[in-house]
Amino acid sequence: MASFSQIIHAKAVQIGKLSVQATTAAGSGHPTTALSLGHLTTMLMYHAMRWDLTDPGNRGSDRLVLSEGHAVPIVYAACADLGVTFLPGGKARRMTVDDLMTLRAIDSPIDGHPNPMVGFPFFDAATGSLGQGLSVAGGLAAAARVDGIDKVIYCVIGDGESREGQIWEAMDFIADHKLTSVVAIFNCNSIGQSDWVSHAQSTEMLARKAEAFGWKVVTIDGHNPTEISAALEQRKAAVAEGKPLCVIAKTVKGWGSPTNQGLGHHGTPVAAKDLDKVLGELDQTAKELGATGISADEINKALTIQPPLKAPAVKVAGRPRTFQEAVEKAKLGEALAKNKLSPRRAFGLALEALGDSNPNVVALDADVKNSTFAQDFAKEQPSHFFECRIAEQNMASVGVGLSAGGKIPFASTFGKFFIRALDQIEMGIISGANLKLVGTHIGVTLAADGPSQMAIADVAFMRAIGHAKDHQGNAAITVLTPSDAVSAYALVLEMAAFPSAVYLRALRAETVSLYGDNETFPLGGFKVVRKAAAGKKTLVIATNGYLVHTALSAAKKLADAGIETVIVDAYCLPFEAAELLKLAGANGGKILTVEDNYTGGLGSEVAEQAARTAQVKVESMFVENLPKSGKTPEDVLTYVHLSEADIISKATRFVG
């Protein structure tokens, strides 16, 4: 009878061979990285993890986050061998080895890197842009804690990948919150893409770093089943110490195939002509390990997969309190009456209201909760609040993990600081994550703090992705820029109810309320906040955020000068620009867009629609020079040529 180790070796060789075959069939991919993970993958997927092959996305199951996404052929190989359910063409069935050979094909769910939304629910998140998986694992662990479920989240990270700072943000986050359900496994095959990994990413250095970050560290031979088993067993001791477990696994890139080891084999499939030779090398390795001639029956008996835990029940959301109720609860009636309520304050109220009514809502902060007003939620819902400190990339990816864990994660910080997490946000969108991002202190009207704190390059990026449809057919991300507290409150509730990603931009400034309590703000819509008097020269001014107020003020002076303006609060991107064109058609045929961000936002949205038919003229005003500090919003608006006087001047020339 074969030993347990021999059985693991046999399986590792089997799925290793499949990985090699699949990448050769695909003509691209990373077989040598896959081979370095043969044993670890086998130990996790065939033995340690509690999960259901027919329901791989089950939220009661242990999870595997493959942060070094390019290693994915080894996981696909295991899934093909196990017959895991996947969704080719949207229809669920069990995966076969033939399916594995469709790796990277356009009609296959077996994407080049983990990509759950194309039909592979075993994964919780798209990975491959490196350094993000451990944060996702942290988010899954946070969701499990909220649900009170004791599942384990394994995360495999490459040694070269561990150079990404986000890994260390995640190491801090997980240790800080004692999310001991996470097991981080560093796959140390010592070779990056273009060279050996740095000394800084050696097993010794990684172990020292992980210890310094407060983790319990075990260093093992990642091809030794006994050592892997013993390492995973250490989680209990780690939990007792209140520390998450970090396994530093020494592995061999191209394990089992001597001709594929050393430099020069990263991301290089075995040529078809060499395939038999390489598979033979793997067989020879198996033989040397006494891992040949074991019957499938014996292997299957030894490798039994335990079922998942009971999945947490889906919780039903109640009705959040209305804006007026929220204002009363917070005793802000007087502030509101005095127009002393900022959109960011309204966000805080709405988040608090969601916390009281929707048990699925969780919140993340990057040490600015007293500025964003996420602090009220933090105080009232401590079990649903996760302080991420000053580490926005980790915060975004934790949100992805929380979403995969069934939560509605509201992550908030200054809008400017989401810019450093745009790749993580994009990966979250690819993952189908229900991200709710709230960026405060937006635009140049932040003024005094200067350009290092101003979100003005955020809009173009978000709107660009927003014009792609996500896997549900929604705008992949919707961008909201409310102009007052009423609309900010309403839009936060809208975004919570919408099933796709949304980014809301909340002004720091206190603004005059433009809307009554019963006004609704559908996503994709806009509001006319001023109509034109008949019989005069007319112009439509479309704007949003702070500048709605500037435009309304300009409108009065323009009217005095004989120019009537329709003022539109275009609070949403993408939006029904065609409807705006109709409005312009009936009001002079000209639209002036005004926004205090760089181009690529509202002006582009309207111009793109208008240029299709060339019937309405569009001029746009946006930030065309690099801003600086100024004591007041008006100082900086003047500096970037977006003051009331600039609007009046531009509108006057445009109307002609």
Next chain:
Amino acid sequence: MASFSQIIHAKAVQIGKLSVQATTAAGSGHPTTALSLGHLTTMLMYHAMRWDLTDPGNRGSDRLVLSEGHAVPIVYAACADLGVTFLPGGKARRMTVDDLMTLRAIDSPIDGHPNPMVGFPFFDAATGSLGQGLSVAGGLAAAARVDGIDKVIYCVIGDGESREGQIWEAMDFIADHKLTSVVAIFNCNSIGQSDWVSHAQSTEMLARKAEAFGWKVVTIDGHNPTEISAALEQRKAAVAEGKPLCVIAKTVKGWGSPTNQGLGHHGTPVAAKDLDKVLGELDQTAKELGATGISADEINKALTIQPPLKAPAVKVAGRPRTFQEAVEKAKLGEALAKNKLSPRRAFGLALEALGDSNPNVVALDADVKNSTFAQDFAKEQPSHFFECRIAEQNMASVGVGLSAGGKIPFASTFGKFFIRALDQIEMGIISGANLKLVGTHIGVTLAADGPSQMAIADVAFMRAIGHAKDHQGNAAITVLTPSDAVSAYALVLEMAAFPSAVYLRALRAETVSLYGDNETFPLGGFKVVRKAAAGKKTLVIATNGYLVHTALSAAKKLADAGIETVIVDAYCLPFEAAELLKLAGANGGKILTVEDNYTGGLGSEVAEQAARTAQVKVESMFVENLPKSGKTPEDVLTYVHLSEADIISKATRFVG
């Protein structure tokens, strides 16, 4: 006679009081953070640093990078006290205490956070978006190494800020390259913005982490002049060990003013009514330390600033070899003849040519140099090449530091991975950095690797900033997407010669050469690669990169169907879209834009221009669904509705 410590205390109190006064005058800012740095700033700026008050940007001087930019009032206060040269309104003069009181005003160079380009050359980079300064310091140190100058770069980092992963990327980078001219000083005042810092950012944990990252660590009382002196002296021992020095300085937020200590004082200026009281507390603290009644003369005598080292000479660039010469040198003539030369390969050739001709060019890589072809430069110019490993945020900010050190930094990686560094890039642009970014493997035609590796959200962001003028009056960043090896080569040379930031997107795919060797590609221009035959229905198709080839192929079939097309290679954004409109005016009055990225790029550029006059109609094709892996570029182009057939269909309907 006062002791040296008493003199430092006296000066720390003096500039601390000025910081408090300045923030009160501004009505915003961070006096308590400033107070925590009083002694460290004094020790550095009045004693340790070798620099020239009248030439604070001198490249022979020691540098101070204030990574926690919000602490800047303490540096401004020192500069006002010292009479450092700054440039209000662009004119150089010595700063006064009155100038200090203009903090954060729109017409003052004393911005809310360090912002050298508005007239404060003491700083090398804009900071304030946290976590970036240590990388900038690494870049300054790398430049100093290239120049063979032994200057010291001090970098002050907040304890809360050290949660940012980029700090740890920089710790790795600096230790890896033994850039021992950097001294990292962690200002551990133990209070973040909204709370006490995490245990993970305690002095003990930071010290353990820094040691684990390979630094020599000294923990001191950051208000004890003797300890600060001794700590800075440790750099010699650190250098001998081949390690950079890390000083963990325990400080007090609101030092010297008991009523401004503890939570609740971050970013909060002292109210005018409380100012005298707080200044009195600081005087009282000085008194308790025996630091009152010391004459200005005695202080000045004790605090003598040593002059800078000799600044490195500016080096003159020669003529880089031509494309044809480069092809010959690399023996790629046959590949070129067979149309087997990719734009990324051409980038590698051009970078190598720049290395041979321009001693100011340096290159950075993120462990993909074998894919980007930066490896040839790496081999030939090892002293000018800095491997950054898989840490793109650090790479971008190291580029900012290299630029401040007088270099022309070419940083290259997959275009997708620059997205995680967009905030760093934006901060670099604000800093006036001469960044040369080359993103390879762009667009959906990367195909097999899938969306985690595809740069398709990059264009909108870059173009948006590109429509703002930088401090030289240039596009703040120019986006280049060449369609073949010839234009890629030429554009890399163009970008090297241009003094502002440029982002070049280089295809992975081998493409047919469209241009002769003598073709020029001015920034802001475009190329007509196919003209329309007269007398037929005509349409202008504007595109770039891979899709130029697809459009050319579609053009033939459209011609067969009676539709003549002008094909435009719009390789640059922003560009002279008005010229394109003229061309369209003479060719049917319609433009179809085609690009394999999300919207916000070429289509928006053309539509914005067209919508101004509403005389030319513009339809646009771009990526409107989330891509996935496919085996060939055509598979994925079809998946995202950008195939040749899609172009033909859209063009046919558009022409009508």
